[in-house]
Amino acid sequence: MSSNKEAGFATRAVHAGQRPDPTTGAIMTPVYLTSTYVQEGPGVHKGFDYARTVHPTRLALEANIASLEGGAHGLCFASGMAATSTIIEMLDAGDHVVSCNDLYGGTYRVFTKVFARHGMSFTFVDATDMKAIEKAITKKTKLLWIETPSNPMLRITDIKKACALAHKKGVKVVVDNTFASPALQRPLALGADIVVHSTTKYMGGHSDVIGGAIVTNDKETFDKLKFLQNAVGAVPGPLDCFLLLRGTKTLPLRMVKHCENAMLVAKHLKAHKQIAKVHYPGLPEHPGHAIAKVQMCGFGGMISFELKGDLERAKRMISMTRIFSLAESLGGVESLIGHPPTMTHGSIPREERLKSGLVDGLIRLSVGIEDAQDLIDDIDQAILRSAV
Ligand SMILES: *Cc1c(COP(=O)(O)O)cnc(C)c1O
Secondary structure (H helix, E strand, O other): OOOOOOOOHHHHHHHOOOOOOOOOOOOOOOOOOOOEOOOOEOOEOOOOOEOOOOOHHHHHHHHHHHHHOOOOEEEEEOOHHHHHHHHHOOOOOOOEEEEEOOOOHHHHHHHHHHHHHHOOEEEEEOOOOHHHHHHHOOOOEEEEEEEOOOOOOOOOOOHHHHHHHHHHOOOEEEEEOOOOOOOOOOHHHHOOOEEEEEOOOOOOOOOOOOOEEEEEOOHHHHHHHHHHHHHHOOOOOHHHHHHHHHHHHOHHHHHHHHHHHHHHHHHHHHHOOOEEEEEOOOOOOOOOHHHHHHHOOOOOOEEEEEEOOOHHHHHHHHHOOOOOEEOOOOOOOOOEEEOOOOOOOOOOOHHHHHHOOOOOOEEEEEOOOOOHHHHHHHHHHHHHHHOO
8 A cells, every 4th residue: 555654554454564575466465485695696686685674564564553553664573672782782881771669570581681781771660650650761861761651550652751751861762662562551652762562462463473563653763673673683574474464454353342342351350259459541540641631542452450369269260260371472363361470570689579560379361252241251250260
C-alpha cells in the first residue's frame, strides 16, 4: 500500500508494508527462505545482497510495525531482548541510563549483568515520579528507559511529561511498548525517540513466535541501529516474520477483546473478599488511571493482584486454574497466570522487588480473548480450592 500513511490503524494493520508478490501475485508476503541473492555483476543487485543485512519478509514486517507505531523507520530482531540490547549497543562505556524500578526482569538482567560489565551504569527509579527521574539524570545520562504500563505492577508513566523533562536535559527516551501495543498507545506521538517491543507478546498474539522490534522517527538513530542490526546480527528468521505479519493483522481486534475481558475480570477481582489488592489501570482508583485515560485508548489485558493468605496459598491458587495456563509470557489469545516473584521477575533481588511493591504473593494475569464469564468462574474456583 503506497498511501498507508493516510489509512486508519486497522487498515494499516492488514496492509502496511505488504503488497502482492510481484512474480506470482500471491496475496501473502512469501517466506523467503534464502540466505543470499544472485547478483548480475559484482555489487549489481536488486537491493538485496545478504539476508542478515536485508531480507524481503523482514522488510515487510519492519514497514508494517513502523506504520502501526506511526514511525518512519522500523527494525526487527530475533527477540525483544535482542532489540533492547541493540539499543544499548549504541552507548559507550561511561554512559548512564535512567530506568524504572518496575521493569521487565530480562531487561533489568541485561542492564545489570551484561552492560554494567561493559562500563555503562544504570539507575532505577519510580518513573511515575517526575522528580525522581529528574534527580537521577546526570551529565552522563544518555537514555531514559520507561515501561508503561509497567510489568508487573501496571504503573503508568506520563510519557509526554517524561519526554519533556528528558529532552530538556538532552536525554533520549525509549519506551518499551510491549504491554500496550500500538493499538492502545503510540509513544512516538507523545514525544518518545525510540519505541521497543517484544513482538512475542501482543504483536504476535498467538504464543507461537519470539521476536522484537524497534521503531523511530529519527533518521540518525535509525542509521545507528540499522548498522548495529547488521553488525551484531540478532535478526529474526523469515518464518518468524511471516507469523508476526499474520499476528499484526488482527492486533486491533484482539486488543479490543483483551481490554473488554480484563476490565470485567479486574472489576470482579476488586469485589472479591479473598483479594487484598488489584492493579489494573482501568480501575478509577488506580493511581495512574487519569494519565492512562489520556495517553492510551484502552487499558490493556494485563492485571496483577494480591491474594489474601501466604505465599504458599498464592502458589496453590495459580496451579489450580483450568483455563488460565500457568506460564511465563503474555499477550496471546489464551489466558495465562503467573507468579512474577518466582517466574518472570526471579532475576531481580528480593529487596529490589519489595522496593518496587512487588510482594511475594503477587499474581499476574494475561487475560486472553476467551469468554469473560468462563475466565471469572475459573479464577473463582481456583481461589476457593486454594483456601484449604
Ligand atoms: C517479554 C518482554 C521483553 C523481552 O522480550 P523477549 O521477546 O522475551 O526477548 C521485554 N519487555 C517486556 C515488557 C516484555 O514483556
